[in-house]
Amino acid sequence: MSEPSVCVVSGSVVVGVDGSPASVAAARWAADEAWRRGLPLHVLHAGVEDAGSGLPEIDAPASLADAALRELPVGLLREHPTLTVRAHRTAGPPVRALLDAAARAELLVLGSYGLTGLPGVLVGSVAGAVCARAAGPVVLVRAGQETEQARDGKERPVVVAVDLDRPADALFAQGCAAAAARGVPLHVLHARTARESEPDTALRDAVRLWRSTCPRVETVERLVSGHPAHQLVKASDGAALLLVGRHGSAGERLGHVAHAAIRHAACPVAVVAHD
Structure with missing residues (x-):
């Protein structure tokens, strides 16, 4: 299912993943949204060749990214059997790859890492840079946030x-x-x-x-x-x-x-x- 290069078509939902709990939550939200809108879903890992950047979303272990690309689409298809899911990996700067995807996608979805505890520090340096520059809409999802229906059954606007x-x-x-x-x-x-x-x-x-x-x-x-x-x-x-x-x-x-x-x-x- 993985492809050597990114080929995001217009009118799709793209989710950036790195194997972290936040990106898994983002993938589930993105799958729900793609299914709801009748759009294909592209699961994208945008990595770098050299480690040691100090940014958690860049330095996530390769094994987590591999597992995300291999296992996430399978799990998402169990929840939405009619959904079209494609997985991609690209090397190079993550921000550039995600910005390119955002320019073509209906939505770009990313995981958010929650509160940093440091005043003035944007949550997730890659997510922050993409949000600040993307031509298209970027949705940020934190692990544990409700993605579909409220637990109390109430309609949420x-x-x-x-x-x-x-x-x-x-x-x-x-x-x-x-x-x-x-x-x-x-x-x-x-x-x-x-x-x-x-x-x-x-x-x-x-x-x-x-x-x-x-x-x-x-x-x-x-x-x-x-x-x-x-x-x-x-x-x-x-x-x-x-x-x-x-x-x-x-x-x-x-x-x-x-x-x-x-x-x-x-x-x-x-x-x-x-x-």
Whole structure:
């Protein structure tokens, strides 16, 4: 099933794996999402030839990567027998390979390693670099996060966090696709700050326009007061997926709001670039 080079087709879901618990969780989430959307799944290990980088996602033992490529597709097909799964390995810088995959894929899914305990340090250096630069949406999944249905049986909405000062069409479109695939409502969340005038009107107008492009999904406006990072993390508790935007020119760093969501959100987080 393994192939010597990466051949990711457009309209697929790609998951980067290294054999770690976080990447296994990411693979399961990616398989669920690919099956839900009727897309093929590509399982990718992007490695380097020289070890000793000091980054856990780069220096994962080769045996773990081999096992991931060999065993993960088999397990995923047991859960979703109709899913098309392909496995790939590529040498060279992981960030470059993952960015190339993200440019062609519908979604790129990566494992997140949780809290580092170091203030200001983004969780997972490779995942952080990819999120900050990817042309397409990147979903981060932590080991232990719910990936399908809430244990309490309640319906969990998809939450899109919008900044009314920035374009959010791409962000809304991704949120709409995720909500439609799950058959759940889409909550459009805006955290109001003291400097804004009539944010309720601006949010209402924006959502009214977006609704016309996504008629199959129930769209709910949520206007809250407080620091955006805090409100996003709060909203993630009970959400199926949280989507946050990244400015297209962000370069090597994510904004502090997206950073906080990645580090602290209770559900998987999708980072979507917008202009």
